Amino acid sequence: MPPTKRQTYHHGDLRAALIDSALELIAEQGVQAFSMAEASRRIGVAVSAPYRHFADRDELLSAVAVRAGELLVAAVTAERGGRAPEDRLVAVVRGYVRFAARHRALFEALSGSWSPDLERASQPVKEAFRSGAMDLSGGDPVAAESFGLAVAATAHGHAGLLHLGMFGAGEQAVDLAVRRAADATLALIAGRSRLGVTTG
Known part of the structure; x- marks a missing residue:
């Protein structure tokens, strides 16, 4: 059985993966429609996961x-x-x-x-x-x-x-x-x- 998206992440990778996910979402939907929750869902992690690396939406947008x-x-x-x-x-x-x-x-x-x-x-x-x-x-x-x-x-x-x-x-x-x-x-x-x- 191939690993799930959640299993492919280990410490140090999640931040970069969230930025990549956010880049894709913003390119598709624009800045106004972007949410941290959707970025999390897209890469298969819990919606609370981004807060290990980013204090809020603005901090992720800055990245x-x-x-x-x-x-x-x-x-x-x-x-x-x-x-x-x-x-x-x-x-x-x-x-x-x-x-x-x-x-x-x-x-x-x-x-x-x-x-x-x-x-x-x-x-x-x-x-x-x-x-x-x-x-x-x-x-x-x-x-x-x-x-x-x-x-x-x-x-x-x-x-x-x-x-x-x-x-x-x-x-x-x-x-x-x-x-x-x-x-x-x-x-x-x-x-x-x-x-x-x-x-x-």
């Missing part, structure tokens, strides 16, 4: 946001750009919008959460924006911060517009949103002097 942050980092890293700083920064934007399109519920969970762990998990994405902005700002940290924020807002804004249906539906909408976000980023780069950004 989910950290995992979502790691997935965002992977999506941004997977997007290939050229060697030029302009190409690398545009690639970050494309990866950001694609992640938002492919993982809408997780993107929303990520956007609505903050914790020190999430800050650490998402740091590589922030560094990707910052690094590209710094390269295009002549090493001026003040100008780079302003420019990097403008580019990040462009990426986030296009993701939000995609979710509102402004680009249509389906894969064509995703491709259009990604292209528009990339074009807007290139326009920002071309007009960076208006933001007080100059290259060295």
